Amino acid sequence: MRHSLIDQDVLPRHSRVVIVGGGLAGLEVARHLEARQVDDVLVLEAGPGDELRHVNQVHDGDRALRQWLLPETDPYYVRPWAALNAPHFTGTSGLRRRVGGRSLYWYGVVLPAESWALTPTWWPVTVASDLRDSWHGGPSLYDRTLDQLASWCGGELPGGDPVPPLRDLRLETAPLAVRHDPDHPGRWHAYSPLDTWRDPRTGEPRGGRGGVRVRAGAEVVRVVIRDGRARGVLVREGGGGVREVQAGAVVLSAGAVCNAGLALRALSEVRGGPVRRLPSLYDHLVQGFLVRLEGAGAARLLDTLPPGSYYAPCAPSARSNLFVHVTAPSAGGAVVDAQLTGEQLPSPGTWIEQPAGLPVAVYSCLSAEDATMLDGQREILQSVWEQIAGHAGAAPTALAFRPFADPASAGAAAVLPQSLDARPAADPLTWSGYIGTEDHEGGGTPLGGMLTDRHEFAEIDGLYAAGPGTFPRMGAANPSLTTLALARRLAAILAGTEA
Ligand SMILES: Cc1cc2nc3c(=O)[nH]c(=O)nc-3n(C[C@H](O)[C@H](O)[C@H](O)COP(=O)(O)OP(=O)(O)OC[C@H]3O[C@@H](n4cnc5c(N)ncnc54)[C@H](O)[C@@H]3O)c2cc1C
Structure with a gap:
């Protein structure tokens, strides 16, 4: 039209x-x-x-x-x-x-x-x-x-x-400029x-x-x-x-x-x-984990955190915000998607260039401050997983991260819901995003x-x-x-x- x-x-x-x-x-x-x-x-x-x-x-x-x-x-x-x-x-x-x-x-x-x-x-x-x-x-x-x-x-x-704390983890519902379509469930x-x-x-x-x-x-x-x-x-x-x-x-x-x-x-x-x-x-630097929970543990989590999007700011030194998205798949259980969105600082080691007669080109890499920020994010994610696991009665295992943006755990395929299908319950899948893919x-x-x-x-x-x-x-x-x-x-x- x-x-x-x-x-x-x-x-x-x-x-x-x-x-x-x-x-x-x-x-x-x-x-x-x-x-x-x-x-x-x-x-x-x-x-x-x-x-x-x-x-x-x-x-x-x-x-x-x-x-x-x-x-x-x-x-x-x-x-x-x-x-x-x-x-x-x-x-x-x-x-x-x-x-x-x-x-x-x-x-x-x-x-x-x-x-x-x-x-x-x-x-x-x-x-x-x-x-x-x-x-x-x-x-x-x-x-x-x-x-x-x-x-x-x-x-x-x-x-x-605010939502009830999961142990020490204090989240609130994420502020969203979103409207749901009452005539078409699921559309927004x-x-x-x-x-x-x-x-x-x-x-x-x-x-x-x-x-x-x-x-x-x-x-x-x-x-x-x-x-x-x-x-x-x-x-x-x-x-x-x-x-x-x-x-x-x-x-x-x-x-x-x-x-x-x-x-x-x-x-x-x-x-x-x-x-x-x-x-x-610069873009935001993002990494996180996805985990599927089953049985009573999933029910306990969903009682406290019903399906939805939650958020918590981290300390200023972490330059990051925590987002936790909870879904309840029709097959049962709960899926938790926890991610940190962190600031990539302006740095002369990143740039946009316009070569004569060619498309615009970009170069981006991590500065030393960014790398430190990413290490801090991993500590926060470990703690978030421990709070969630504790609440759901799962073992608070150590999150296994590959290097940031390692192709084996980065990119879009890593965060599609299907990526969890073949994985045992309560076994978190860690991922990180290439710089520039957060669309920020x-x-x-x-x-x-x-x-x-x-x-x-x-x-x-x-x-x-x-x-x-x-x-x-x-x-x-x-x-x-x-x-x-x-x-x-x-x-x-x-x-x-x-x-
Ligand atoms: C899936 C997704 C989820 C997101 N979620 C959030 C969120 O929850 N919160 C948040 O804050 N941000 C979010 N963002 C980021 C946000 O959408 C972007 O930061 C924002 O759209 C950028 O606005 P913009 O106008 O600069 O760019 P755009 O919205 O991309 O608009 C730029 C426009 O310029 C046009 N254009 C480009 N070159 C030319 C040209 N030479 N001549 C004419 N037209 C041209 C393009 O076609 C495009 O339509 C999300 C992005 C995506 C993709």
Whole structure:
């Protein structure tokens, strides 16, 4: 079904704001611009706009999970970058090239970046304070965004409820911007800015003031620079032809890596010579274990932790959050999926580069601090397993980990539920993820470095960026609450209505 939001006309010659990439960040900026009466906003999205609903709304849970973990089953999957040190940034690492981007895949976990990460050493003081303390004398950006998500959820954001401790392990329900479909059990969708313009369950058009047009199948190949300023973009459409769209402001929101590729070309023009590399590309570092429990032990666990998603922040020194997902398979028993999401620190040993005439390329490896963090995660996971085993009456065996990202225990296949089938009960299966496969990739164009604290490139007037690529440092928190909060801030700056 073609949606009225998706513009079919000839590309306009000019728009007040051109947004490059119609995923979570770009569409959220567009939504806020429309709400602030900016009526000439063009979103250029490389992928199609034929299906605007979340994968877990369209498909059952098993198929949706496969579309993520086995990307060859997802027609929208692309990896537009070359990985210079595979397996990092290979496997599931990539984009979901479609209108909505990964807002149609994400799980809705919304956590603010921790105060130990939002420090002045890393984040501009103004931005950190706007996010956390107060924005223009009112509630902070995090509070406003959480309020908006709560009202989207129908009043209250689920999550944050403490559950009875499993021995020393204190968990709470994970905060999720997710709605379940009452008419189709098992189907759900996480928040997407597309919800402004279409019904998330049916995909039917609704709402919106008409200030935003989205052009699908429009790939931005270059930012047009004249007199040192961004003046528009060059767009390649389905037929292969390239056209220029002029703009008062250009916002890069094509994901951290593609943003960096476009930024490198633009910087080469303003500096009058090739700029090939931007330092620091990071993702969350993730490892965990899966275990199946049977009989009375499984029942005891499910009594305390019914099927659902739970969360606990770890101590700041661990730079990690713990997630525990519990399911009760129809065959009986319980499956526990415990994982730690840890911060990969910015490091000059990681980068994004744009070789002449070739696709953008990435290099990522662990720094010494990251390796220490991963060792700490293993100690925490051992303790989590001991608490769970103790509660379920299983033997608290030592978790056997292979080196981080060892292909024998890494990658998507390791975390598909079937990987547990051949395994005895109460025998945990450990795994770790290649860097870049958590889909939280950020860096390259940090606020307070490449960007001013107004989200504009310090060297290129009129060019802005949005999304996790703009985070100076990630913290342990999943990135999207910060992405949404910063999109609100950027839209107010672009609209000139910063209150
Ligand atoms: C399965 C899954 C679960 C997740 N769960 C969570 C979670 O629970 N909590 C959380 O915080 N985060 C989660 N994430 C991560 C989150 O979805 C991403 O951080 C977020 O979508 C990034 O937003 P973005 O707009 O930068 O990128 P995207 O949403 O990927 O959007 C980028 C868009 O730009 C388009 N594009 C790229 N290049 C061009 C170009 N040259 N021209 C035009 N268009 C272009 C792409 O096609 C894409 O549509 C999850 C991700 C996945 C895949």
